[in-house]
Amino acid sequence: MPSLIDLRRRIRAVKNTQQITKAMKMVAASKLRRAQDRILSARPYAVQMQRVLRSVAARVDPSIHPLLTSRELRPDSKTLVIVVTADKGLCGSFNTNVIKAGAHYVLDSANPCTLGLVGRKGRDFFGRRGFEVLFDQIGIFQKLRYEDARVIARDSIDAFVSGKVDRVVLIYNEFKSVISQKVVVDQLLPVARADVDSASAPAAGDQIDYLYEPSPQGIFDELLPRYVEAQVYRALLESNAAFFAAQMTAMDTATKNSADMIGSLTLYMNKVRQAAITREIIEVVSGAEAL
Amino acid sequence: MQLQVVSADRSLVNEQVDEVGIPGAEGYFGVLPGHTPLLSTLQVGTLWYRQGQETHYLAIAFGFAEVQPDRVTILAQIAEKPDEIDVARAEAAKKRAEERLAAPVMDMDFERARIALMKSLVRLQVASRARIRS
Numbered sequence: 136m137p138s139l140i141d142l143r144r145r146i147r148a149v150k151n152t153q154q155i156t157k158a159m160k161m162v163a164a165s166k167l168r169r170a171q172d173r174i175l176s177a178r179p180y181a182v183q184m185q186r187v188l189r190s191v192a193a194r195v196d197p198s199i200h201p202l203l204t205s206r207e208l209r210p211d212s213k214t215l216v217i218v219v220t221a222d223k224g225l226c227g228s229f230n231t232n233v234i235k236a237g238a239h240y241v242l243d244s245a246n247p248c249t250l251g252l253v254g255r256k257g258r259d260f261f262g263r264r265g266f267e268v269l270f271d272q273i274g275i276f277q278k279l280r281y282e283d284a285r286v287i288a289r290d291s292i293d294a295f296v297s298g299k300v301d302r303v304v305l306i307y308n309e310f311k312s313v314i315s316q317k318v319v320v321d322q323l324l325p326v327a328r329a330d331v332d333s334a335s336a337p338a339a340g341d342q343i344d345y346l347y348e349p350s351p352q353g354i355f356d357e358l359l360p361r362y363v364e365a366q367v368y369r370a371l372l373e374s375n376a377a378f379f380a381a382q383m384t385a386m387d388t389a390t391k392n393s394a395d396m397i398g399s400l401t402l403y404m405n406k407v408r409q410a411a412i413t414r415e416i417i418e419v420v421s422g423a424e425a426l
Numbered sequence: 427m428q429l430q431v432v433s434a435d436r437s438l439v440n441e442q443v444d445e446v447g448i449p450g451a452e453g454y455f456g457v458l459p460g461h462t463p464l465l466s467t468l469q470v471g472t473l474w475y476r477q478g479q480e481t482h483y484l485a486i487a488f489g490f491a492e493v494q495p496d497r498v499t500i501l502a503q504i505a506e507k508p509d510e511i512d513v514a515r516a517e518a519a520k521k522r523a524e525e526r527l528a529a530p531v532m533d534m535d536f537e538r539a540r541i542a543l544m545k546s547l548v549r550l551q552v553a554s555r556a557r558i559r560s
Contacts, residue, residue: 176437177435179432179437187501345464348450348452353467364434
C-alpha cells in the first residue's frame, strides 16, 4: 500500500499538469480566434481573384497556358505531394491524420512521388523514412505570412513548368469547426479547368466586354501564378486554424482527464488514511485490553 | 462609385468614392464613375482616391485592377495605408537599393534592386503626403 505522502505527491503532480493543459487550452483558444479572423480576411481576395480569373478565361484560349495543360501521365511521370503538417505536437491526431493520408497517397499512387513538406512534424516523419523530398518549409506557422505561401507556390510552379513533376497535389487539414478537422487532398497543378471555366460563374457580370491592359494573355499569365499562391495561402491558413482547434480540443480533454484522475487519487488517499487511523485505534484498544 | 481594395490577407478599403487614380502597367490612369469596363495589371505606385474634397493615398505594388462603371476592385499583392508605413525601414531599403544600383556587381539582379528602390520611393512618397495633410 502506498504511503500517504506518496499519494499527496502524485496528486500535486497531476494538478500541476492540469494547470499547464488548462493554460495551453486558453492560449490555443485565443490563437484560434485570430487564425479564424485571418481566414475570413483572406476571403475577399480569393473571391475577387476567382471572379477576375473566370472573366478573363472566357476571353482567351486557356489551353495554351502551361499551368493549365494537364499532361498525359506516363508511368514515370512524377507527382509532387505537398503535405501540410504543424510544427508542434500536443494536438491530438492532427498531424497523424494528415501524415497518414500523405503516406497512403504516395504508396498507393501508380506514379513515383516526390514530397514537399510544410511543418516540422511532416519533415521528421518523411525525412526519417527515406522518402524523396523536393523541398521543406519549417517554422512558418510561428508567424504565417503571405510570402511563405508564395515561396511554396513558386517552388511548385517551377517544378511543374520545368517538367520535373507532372502534377502537384496539396494535402492538408481543413478547418471545419472547432471540434472537427478534415484531411483534404486538392489538386494544385495543373489548375483545374472547373476553377477557370466561366460556365460556372454567375453570368451577369461576365457579359461585359473589358478593355485589357496590357493584353488578355498578359493578364492571364500574371493571374494564374497569383491564383496558385492564393490557393496555397488558403491551405496554410486553414491548416493553421485547424491546428489550434485540434490543440484546444486535445488540451480540454487532457484537463478533464486530469480532473478525473485527481478525483480517484483523492478517494484512494482518503481510504488509505482511514485504514491507517482504524489500524491505530485497533492497536490502542487491543493494547488497553491486554492490560 | 464603390472602391474595394483587397490584398492577400485583408481588405483595406471598401468605400464610396468620387475618383480613383491607379498605377496601371502602362502608366497611371484616372477613373471617374461611368468608366468603360477595364482590366489592368498594376505596377509599383501610388493609388489615390477622392471623396469630395478629401484625397487619400495608398502604396500599391503589383496585382490587378478591375474597373466597372460603378465599381473599382483592386487586387493588390502589397497595399499599405500611410499610417502603416515604417518610414525608417523604407529609408533604409531605399539606401540599400541605391547602393546596389550604384555599384553593380557581376550577376546582380538589377530588376530586383530596381523594384526595391521603387517600392521604397512609393512608400516614402505616400507617407510624406499623409504627413503634410495632417
